[in-house]
Amino acid sequence: MSTLTLSTPRSPAPVPQIAEVFDFARAQIHQAAADLWPHADIRLGAHVPSITGYVTHLAVDERPLYAKYSYLGMSLVSLLRGAGGTWPQVREAQADYVRRPDALLAREYAQLQLLAQLDGPRACAAAGLERGVLFTVxxxxxxxxxxxxxxxxQTVPLLEGTFAELRPLYRTRTAGWLGPSGAIGERSVAATFARKFNGISGQTYLDRIGADRCPPAVRTEVAGRLRAVVARLRHARLVALQPALEVLTYGELKPEHVVFPDSGGERPLFIDPGLGRGRATSDAAKLISRIVLRLLIARSMPHAATQVLDGVDAFAQNRVALRSAKAARSWQREVLIFWMMDTTNLLSTVLSAPPGLPLNERTRALADRPLAACRLLDHASAAFLKQRDAPTAWHTALDTAREAIA
Structure with missing residues (x-):
């Protein structure tokens, strides 16, 4: 007589914990600094909250530096959600990853060296790369x-000054300066969107949005609106982003990555490049996306926010005026699609972050108050598909942003 044996369901494998991930990164940073500067006094400073990698201040013989450490080239949010496996699996894979010439920070180090040889943009100086740790000034x-x-x-001159620095990247011949192994294409707006929201895994990802960060009613609205936005953007991307001439793009063009010297008159300095081959409109869109989100967060400054949005519109009209009517419509369509994609990418990442992961002030405010951004995306993406006229869709998106900020 046979007996039926009931197997006990296996518990899910433990995901890496924040403390062990941070402690290991700090140890690697200290050892890398000691290897590069063996006779120096090395002191690690305060952690800089980030959702992409571990970043900290440090001093090497009183010289201030930043140190950055990346796990397997993925964001900390993905790592802490188990995308790299258990902590022992991550440690084993990381030992091989940091030695690869195409590791994320090895490519960023090479990009900083490339930018140092160009006539623009002016980038922060790389101080060294060791053990997978990138040190910058x-x-x-x-x-x-x-x-x-x-x-x-001063919004218009500030934006014009920023893009004047980027102009050398947008010359057609520059696309060949960076080989496929040197580009950071996986962090482009379009590639990130495709990776996050592709197929069944994308639907599962959307189903989990805000599970640990939003009250039930907020989470229901957020998930519903983002699901509609993603569906529209997937359709819009197929319709509007036809093959076009690729140039070298900065990639990580955010308001906090452009630094203007306080002395005035000097050229701005750019940090944290993510150079890749793509459309120049993706840089403009990412910057506009992050500016609008920053204005949504700065709720106590509605008058300043309105002035900034007016300046963004004026800057965009300057771009359009330089083009033929057909090229102008294409520019506006592409910027709108990339803008909404980037906001969707960031919002979904922030809402997926484990509760204990330190966030900077901006991302924490976005995680605490996501509905304004979700509603903006929902209304603007719906209007974009409904209105075939690009200028009308552009002004609708800006008007929606003004209403959300007000």
């Missing part, structure tokens, strides 16, 4: 994001 001054809120009437 701090950029001293005020970020573009801070200046926009402090001097909103």
């Amino acid at each position: 701090p950029a001293v001054g005020s970020t573009l994001g801070d200046l926009l809120l402090r001097t909103p009437a």
Whole structure:
């Protein structure tokens, strides 16, 4: 007589814990600094909250530096959710990863060296790369994001000055300066969107949005609106983003990654590049996306926010005026699609972050108050598909942003 044996369900494998991930990164940073500067006094400083990698201040013989450490080239949010496996599996894979020439920070180090040889943009100096740790020299001054809120009437010249620096990247011949192994294409707006929201895994990802960060009613609205936005953007991307000439793009163009020296008159300095081959409109879109989110968060400054949005519109009209009517419509369509994709990418990452992961002030505010951004995306993406006229869709998106900020 046979007996039926009931197997006990296996518990899910433990995901890496924040403390062990951070402690290991700090140990690697200290050892890497000791290897590079064996006779120096090395002191690790405060952690800089980030959702992408571990970043910290440090001093090497009183010289201030930043140190950055990346796990397997993925974001900390993905790592802490188990995308790299258990902590022992991550440690084993990481030992091989940091030795690879195409590791994320090895490519960023090479990009900083490339930018140092060009006539623009001016990038922060790389101080060294060791054990998978990238050391950079701090950029001293005020970020573009801070200046926009402090001097909103200067929005147009600030944006024009930023893109004047990027102009050398957008020359057609520059696309060949960076080989496929040197580009950081996986962090482009379109690649990130495709990776997050592709197929069944994308639907599962959307189903889990906000599970640990949003009250039930908020989570229901967030998930519903983002699901509609993603469906629209997947359709819009197929319709509107036809093959086009690729140039070298900065990639990680955010308001906090452009630093203007406080002395005035000097060229801005760019940090944290993510150079890749793509459309120049993706840089403009990412910057606009992050500016609008920053304005949504700065709720106590509605007048300044309105001035900044007016400046963004004026800057965009300057771009359009330089093009033929057909090229102008294409520019506006592409910027709108990339803008909404980037906001969707960031919002979904922030809402998926484990509760204990330290967030900076901006991402924490976005995680605490996601509905304004979700509603903006929902209304703007619906209008974009409904209105075939690009200028009308552009102004609808800006008007929606103004209403959300007000």
